[in-house]
Amino acid sequence: xxxxxxxxASPKHFYRVSTRVAPWLWGLxxxxxxxxxxxxxxFAPADYQQHDSFRIIYVHVPSAMLxxxxxxxxxxxxxxFLVWKIKLADIxxxxxxxxxxxxxxxxxxxxxxxxxxxxxxWWVWDARLxxxxxxxxxxxxxxxxxxxxxxxxxxxxxxAVLSLVGVVNLPIIKYSVEWWNTLHQTASFxxxxxxxMPESMWVPLLLMMLGAYALFGAVVLSRTRNEILRREHRxxxxxALITDTCDKEH
Amino acid sequence: MAFQTLNEFLSMNGYGVxxxxxxxxxxxAWGVQAGWVHLEYRRVRAGILRQIRRxxxx
Numbered sequence: 001x002x003x004x005x006x007x008x009a010s011p012k013h014f015y016r017v018s019t020r021v022a023p024w025l026w027g028l029x030x031x032x033x034x035x036x037x038x039x040x041x042x043f044a045p046a047d048y049q050q051h052d053s054f055r056i057i058y059v060h061v062p063s064a065m066l067x068x069x070x071x072x073x074x075x076x077x078x079x080x081f082l083v084w085k086i087k088l089a090d091i092x093x094x095x096x097x098x099x100x101x102x103x104x105x106x107x108x109x110x111x112x113x114x115x116x117x118x119x120x121x122w123w124v125w126d127a128r129l130x131x132x133x134x135x136x137x138x139x140x141x142x143x144x145x146x147x148x149x150x151x152x153x154x155x156x157x158x159x160a161v162l163s164l165v166g167v168v169n170l171p172i173i174k175y176s177v178e179w180w181n182t183l184h185q186t187a188s189f190x191x192x193x194x195x196x197m198p199e200s201m202w203v204p205l206l207l208m209m210l211g212a213y214a215l216f217g218a219v220v221l222s223r224t225r226n227e228i229l230r231r232e233h234r235x236x237x238x239x240a241l242i243t244d245t246c247d248k249e250h
Numbered sequence: 251m252a253f254q255t256l257n258e259f260l261s262m263n264g265y266g267v268x269x270x271x272x273x274x275x276x277x278x279a280w281g282v283q284a285g286w287v288h289l290e291y292r293r294v295r296a297g298i299l300r301q302i303r304r305x306x307x308x
Contacts, residue, residue, distance in 0.1 A: 051265060052262040059276035109276075113272040114272060242298045242302070
């Protein structure tokens with residue numbers, strides 16, 4: 001078990017494996033997002049109450065789910081980094097943070113735009129919206145805190161601690177629509193209940209969500225590889241790899 | 251197809267400004283993240299190559 005963990009924690013091994021996996025994830029993301037977008041925008045029927053404004057769901061739900069999943073990943077990485085001192089976990093947390101922040105902003109923006117025709121307002125201080133705004137500020141705080149330290153390791157530790165503190169916000173976001181009376185609707189998808197939408201509406205949503213997760217995986221893997229190269233730039237294998245790719249291109 | 255004409259599709263039956271702006275921001279964010287990966291790789295690689303050449307010269 002420990003051998004397996006340490007093998008995966010090795011930047012060189014991770015780099016080698018991710019080199020094979022990342023292109024598949026990029027391709028999968030492109031296919032799923034293209035099919036999902038075409039289906040959701042042009043072929044899915046309009047909602048009987050929200051009409052065509054409902055098509056915002058195909059970008060709003062995936063970005064909101066990614067915003068939360070990304071923070072959960074950062075919290076897991078924080079535990080791994082703080083307890084087992086595995087540097088790869090710190091790298092993953094570092095590269096995931098800007099992606100999570102951009103997805104939180106995208107979810108807030110698309111939700112606000114959707115709110116204008118649906119609720120008659122782009123913002124209300126209800127529990128779901130406010131907790132998502134707090135998530136955005138947490139992302140900004142974690143990113144800023146990491147760069148506030150001169151030593152990379154200290155910045156990583158501080159960011160990990162803040163990630164663990166902030167993870168308490170995730171169940172608040174998820175259950176806010178059940179615990180409080182909010183304008184925001186309940187979850188569009190559930191693992192325990194059948195979807196309330198017809199198949200022609202939820203299949204493209206599922207494709208968009210899977211595509212967005214594939215993109216998330218591709219971005220995090222690829223940026224982790226970049227960060228490994230940057231941090232390990234003195235290692236012989238990195239220099240050999242960079243020289244080889246340069247020779248192949250010329 | 252849920253729309254009869256291209257104009258209908260673009261206007262989204264009056265909801266076009268909301269639908270397209272939301273899609274533009276989210277898809278734009280995905281595009282920026284994807285583009286960033288490739289720019290970052292080129293920057294990191296160029297930095298390492300510069301260092302290798304500098305060390306080879308000295």
